[in-house]
Amino acid sequence: MRIIIIGDGGHSKVVQEMIFAKENYHVVAILDDKYERGFQIEGVIHAPVSYLIKLLRKGTKVVIAIGDNKVRKEIVEQLPLLPKHYLSIAHPSAIVSKSATIGFGSVIMPHAIINANAEVGMYSIINTSAIVEHDSTIGDYSHVSPNATLAGNVSTGEGVHVGSSATIIPGKHLGKWSIIGAGSTVIEHIPAYSKAVGSPTRIIDRFVNNDKTKKEGELIDRAKN
Numbered sequence: 001m002r003i004i005i006i007g008d009g010g011h012s013k014v015v016q017e018m019i020f021a022k023e024n025y026h027v028v029a030i031l032d033d034k035y036e037r038g039f040q041i042e043g044v045i046h047a048p049v050s051y052l053i054k055l056l057r058k059g060t061k062v063v064i065a066i067g068d069n070k071v072r073k074e075i076v077e078q079l080p081l082l083p084k085h086y087l088s089i090a091h092p093s094a095i096v097s098k099s100a101t102i103g104f105g106s107v108i109m110p111h112a113i114i115n116a117n118a119e120v121g122m123y124s125i126i127n128t129s130a131i132v133e134h135d136s137t138i139g140d141y142s143h144v145s146p147n148a149t150l151a152g153n154v155s156t157g158e159g160v161h162v163g164s165s166a167t168i169i170p171g172k173h174l175g176k177w178s179i180i181g182a183g184s185t186v187i188e189h190i191p192a193y194s195k196a197v198g199s200p201t202r203i204i205d206r207f208v209n210n211d212k213t214k215k216e217g218e219l220i221d222r223a224k225n
């Protein structure tokens, strides 16, 4: 299968190793706007993202290997592709239950566990050794960082970032675009567009689409799920 990887930073290095290790996957290009022009390294084209259109062929799959949820979403919205054109991939060491579902464009990194009946949306990252327990639902464009644990029946809105080694107790909801600090313990629902840290968590910031503002009252209204 022809694969085009978008993004050539830290997260992409891990995704690239996953894809290069697959026998039937052939990486034709790694696109990133840090490249001003196209060139080849060992037969793989490195070029700006604008090269995508001319490199697409029938059956080519695209993976956006960028850790930042907002940037991933911006790129998906700019590209003229359907969800089915995006690759979903799980590292061979990951455990994905047969009853779990993984959306188009999502990557499941080494040693992650997606347990029974869990649902991972589209364009999300379940990072190294993260655990998404049974019946949990992960929204599109989310990122569950290394070693984080979502216990059973946890749900997240779109664009949620769960920091490394954070723990979410069963049944809690993380509102869209919320950010959970590394090592935090979530024992209550987290409002949308908020940043929560600590064990148990406290809210330290609220924002709209990552744009900080001091109008707290207005934000709290808008932040309702």
Ligand SMILES: CC(=O)SCCNC(=O)CCNC(=O)[C@H](O)C(C)(C)COP(=O)(O)OP(=O)(O)OC[C@H]1O[C@@H](n2cnc3c(N)ncnc32)[C@H](O)[C@@H]1OP(=O)(O)O
Pocket (backbone or CB within 6 Å): 067, 127, 145, 146, 162, 163, 164, 179, 180, 181, 182, 183, 184, 195, 196, 197, 198, 199, 204
């Ligand atoms: C493979 C990979 O690398 S995947 C990437 C994984 N990335 C992560 O896990 C990063 C998660 N990010 C964090 O934990 C960050 O600290 C954030 C996003 C929660 C907060 O970042 P910032 O907004 O810059 O907060 P800032 O550093 O200014 O701290 C604000 C307050 O929160 C506290 N705080 C920040 N992070 C945490 C945390 N994880 N746990 C507890 N308290 C925290 C600070 O001590 C500070 O407290 P104070 O106001 O009482 O002094």
